[in-house]
Amino acid sequence: MSASPSKKLRSQLWFDNPANPDMTSLYLERYLNFGLTREELQGGKPIIGIAQTGSDLSPCNRGHLDLAHRVRDGIRAMGGVPLEFPVHPIQETGKRPTASLDRNLAYLGLVEVLYGYPLDGVVLTTGCDKTTPACLMAAATVNIPAIVLSGGPMLNGYWKGQLAGSGTVVWNAREQFARGEISYDEMMDMVASSAPSVGHCNTMGTASTMNALAEALGMSLPFCAAIPAPYRERGQIAYETGRRIVDMVHEDLKPSDIMTREAFENVIVACSAIGGSTNAPIHINAIARHIGVELSIDDWERIGHKVPLLVNMQPAGHYLGEEYHRAGGLPAVVAELMKHGLIHEGAKTVNGKSIGENCRAVTIGDQDVIRSFEAPLKAEAGFIVLKGNLFDSAIMKTSVISPEFRDRYLSDPNDPEAFVGRAVVFDGPEDYHHRIDDPALAIDENTILFMRGTGPIGYPGAAEVVNMRAPDYLLKRGIKALPCIGDGRQSGTSGSPSILNASPEAAAGGGLAVLKTGDKVRIDLRKRTADILISDAEMAERRADLQGHGGYAFPASQTPWQEIQRSMVDQLSDGMVLKPAVKYQ
Ligand code: FES
Numbered sequence: 001m002s003a004s005p006s007k008k009l010r011s012q013l014w015f016d017n018p019a020n021p022d023m024t025s026l027y028l029e030r031y032l033n034f035g036l037t038r039e040e041l042q043g044g045k046p047i048i049g050i051a052q053t054g055s056d057l058s059p060c061n062r063g064h065l066d067l068a069h070r071v072r073d074g075i076r077a078m079g080g081v082p083l084e085f086p087v088h089p090i091q092e093t094g095k096r097p098t099a100s101l102d103r104n105l106a107y108l109g110l111v112e113v114l115y116g117y118p119l120d121g122v123v124l125t126t127g128c129d130k131t132t133p134a135c136l137m138a139a140a141t142v143n144i145p146a147i148v149l150s151g152g153p154m155l156n157g158y159w160k161g162q163l164a165g166s167g168t169v170v171w172n173a174r175e176q177f178a179r180g181e182i183s184y185d186e187m188m189d190m191v192a193s194s195a196p197s198v199g200h201c202n203t204m205g206t207a208s209t210m211n212a213l214a215e216a217l218g219m220s221l222p223f224c225a226a227i228p229a230p231y232r233e234r235g236q237i238a239y240e241t242g243r244r245i246v247d248m249v250h251e252d253l254k255p256s257d258i259m260t261r262e263a264f265e266n267v268i269v270a271c272s273a274i275g276g277s278t279n280a281p282i283h284i285n286a287i288a289r290h291i292g293v294e295l296s297i298d299d300w301e302r303i304g305h306k307v308p309l310l311v312n313m314q315p316a317g318h319y320l321g322e323e324y325h326r327a328g329g330l331p332a333v334v335a336e337l338m339k340h341g342l343i344h345e346g347a348k349t350v351n352g353k354s355i356g357e358n359c360r361a362v363t364i365g366d367q368d369v370i371r372s373f374e375a376p377l378k379a380e381a382g383f384i385v386l387k388g389n390l391f392d393s394a395i396m397k398t399s400v401i402s403p404e405f406r407d408r409y410l411s412d413p414n415d416p417e418a419f420v421g422r423a424v425v426f427d428g429p430e431d432y433h434h435r436i437d438d439p440a441l442a443i444d445e446n447t448i449l450f451m452r453g454t455g456p457i458g459y460p461g462a463a464e465v466v467n468m469r470a471p472d473y474l475l476k477r478g479i480k481a482l483p484c485i486g487d488g489r490q491s492g493t494s495g496s497p498s499i500l501n502a503s504p505e506a507a508a509g510g511g512l513a514v515l516k517t518g519d520k521v522r523i524d525l526r527k528r529t530a531d532i533l534i535s536d537a538e539m540a541e542r543r544a545d546l547q548g549h550g551g552y553a554f555p556a557s558q559t560p561w562q563e564i565q566r567s568m569v570d571q572l573s574d575g576m577v578l579k580p581a582v583k584y585q
């Protein structure tokens with residue numbers, strides 16, 4: 001399509017508004033100072049933002065600094081004008097106290113840019129965990145034409161001939177170090193081996209999950225998410241993405257046309273099939289709230305639980321990003337799900353076609369990497385949602401429950417899905433690191449580890465700490481995974497079967513606040529319950545006592561943003577959004 005818009009472009013309000021020559025001249029002149037011409041800015045060409053999430057502080061997304069050149073080429077080829085700008089960095093592994101503190105900050109910043117500057121459409125450069133939801137949340141709020149360009153995973157990592165996957169290798173290295181099998185330097189080398197190139201995590205952690213789900217949502221071109229960062233196809237799809245956004249502006253194809261309830265249901269189904277991260281419900285629910293689609297935490301179990309795990313990728317399976325890409329990526333998974341009627345095929349995507357049209361003819365390139373529905377890695381791979389006197393909701397990824405874990409905890413023939421354990425309670429990650437190896441806690445295989453004070457308010461942004469390793473003295477005995485429960489999050493690269501994202505959190509009056517070390521707790525995975533085994537009277541007494549002491553105590557804020565977010569953030573089950581932001585749609 002040519003650059004002859006049928007309707008006035010949004011950017012013309014700034015750059016070509018004869019009704020207001022004074023302001024137009026002011027808006028225009030400074031954008032000419034680096035060499036743009038009046039013809040470019042006043043000639044009816046779509047002005048396309050490139051929301052740049054890469055920087056030296058954000059190595060996972062740093063490849064976007066180069067990719068943006070190909071995006072610009074694509075935008076120019078279709079008669080658009082690119083304007084690149086920075087997004088507040090959100091580096092998962094570098095930001096203290098936690099990168100998720102900044103998801104909503106980057107969202108707010110991007111909303112202001114998209115709303116307040118002369119942009120007709122935007123390319124969202126995504127990758128590291130929170131960059132994808134932050135960008136999509138902002139696109140949802142402002143609702144101008146937007147398209148996702150994933151940065152792609154790193155190449156496969158190898159350690160001593162074995163695949164070494166992002167994050168997953170850290171858990172393994174830490175266990176080997178605790179057992180004295182490797183030195184400090186070997187531990188550093190082992191972990192670094194998982195990061196051989198630019199790109200985001202190469203496991204099906206939160207980054208690969210969220211980029212795959214952006215594609216399932218219809219917000220990126222087909223096949224975009226899985227292409228490894230250094231592959232030539234990555235540069236090629238950057239070019240195609242730049243071309244496509246210009247036409248999206250001419251077609252006025254907006255996020256609200258794409259991110260519908262049907263699209264979100266597709267996302268939930270796809271998340272189970274790929275073995276997606278437990279962070280996905282938080283971020284996807286947040287995007288839904290900003291675009292105004294009803295989506296609840298219960299929808300995740302109702303729509304997603306019975307879906308089988310098809311993608312054989314770490315942490316739930318074996319392979320890494322390169323094999324997944326070669327096997328067909330998200331379109332091959334969707335095609336397989338479509339054969340079983342699990343996808344709303346009519347949901348529209350950014351290329352103007354439906355997801356059904358995009359994926360129907362795609363075949364699986366490697367049947368061991370992407371399994372058929374008939375030979376899945378696991379049946380019923382979605383999340384379950386638990387409730388009880390400890391919390392109103394918490395989620396569990398049942399697909400990562402190992403056979404040893406099942407044998408140890410879920411083998412009572414009379415009650416195969418329930419177990420009772422003795423609680424050992426930690427107040428935040430510092431308390432945990434301090435005391436986990438203390439023999440006085442008497443942690444054994446009947447212990448359930450609890451982590452509280454780590455929700456969006458308690459540990460601003462919600463810490464990724466619920467998956468706790470067992471103490472060194474148990475690791476030495478070969479016991480790796482104890483049941484863990486908490487009001488924080490868990491790394492998407494962790495293979496622990498934790499119960500997490502408990503809402504409300506202790507700091508917001510949740511039941512975890514009254515739990516004491518030594519309490520008996522009963523978990524029933526079949527009934528979906530988790531309860532402290534104390535009487536209602538005792539529960540009421542403990543609650544009254546807590547209130548008498550001013551409620552659950554948590555550390556003071558260290559920065560202005562921590563304080564601001566804490567004053568208005570919602571719980572994990574509802575997307576951890578800033579409550580006042582939801583009404584702007
Ligand atoms: Fe950035 Fe995993 S740490 S993608």
Ligand code: MG
Binds near residue numbers: 092205490491492
């Ligand atoms: Mg993470």
